[in-house]
Amino acid sequence: METLQEPVIKIEDVSFRYEKNNVLERVNLIVNEGDFLAIVGPNGSGKSTLLKLILNLLKLQNGKITLFGEEMNQFKDRQKIGFVSQKANSFNTGFPATVFEVVASGLTKKLGLFKWMKKEDRRLVIDAIDSVGLREYEMSNVGELSGGQQQRVFIARALVSEPKLLILDEPTVGVDAQHVQSFYHMLEDLNKNRGITLLLVTHDIGTVSERVSHVACMNKTLHFHGKTEEFERLDKAEMSTFYGHDVHILSHDHPHHHEGVR
Secondary structure, eight states, X not given: OOOOOOOXXXXXEEEEEETTEEEEEEEEEEEOTTOEEXXXXXXXXXXXXXXHHHTTSSOOOEEEEEETXXXXXXXXXXXXXXXXXXXXXXXXXXXXXXXXXXHHGGGHHHHXXXXXXXXXXXXXXXXXXXXXXXXXXXXXXXXXXXXXXXXXXXXXXXXXXXXXXXXXXXXXXXXXXXXXXXXHHHHHHHHHHHOXXXXXXXXXXXXXXXXXXXXXXXXXXXXXXXXXXXXXXXXXXXXXXXXXSOOOOEXXXXXXXXXXXX
């Protein structure tokens, strides 16, 4: 018999507004351990605001967020959560740091600034670099890497503190189209083989749908949350209702895949 575990994230009746603009309305969402959840929705639908609330970058106005069984204001173990933003597009290519140094900077919270790294800390850095497939670039300057490789470096930086939950906001912005599939394959590997719970905001649902376990559709409120196969059974009319306008759905190699929902 399975033991019931606390959800990694539990969002209850969360609403949020910027001045007079309602961005989120009574959102309820549960993310369980081992889930790989993609959150999709049109621009301005509140996806990034929801991430900022989970990360405690915005102050909760209404409702309740529980992380690993603890209420947001009681939750102190922030090392359990890794975050990767849309950094590849804005990274200063002249920044003089190696892949190893950037990834090692993810240990600052744990070690403190300017502390010497122990052997086990160096091992954590190398393992994180290895897990994103960049071992051969360990001593390369980050500015010389492609957008996709830089984004992998930032994921390794988030992984070095051994988080249980990894949150990614549009991680393939700036990644070449031909490398997007291998990028998502890497995320799938982190989820399935390393047991990391993943929460991903993306427009790229056609490409990622065969990798994720669950999909949530947001447009201010949560219109759909379920397993990927349930999402793939939605018809065009239902999708258009969620998005508030006609949705152009391109067929992928697989029937029912929603390619590049905008």
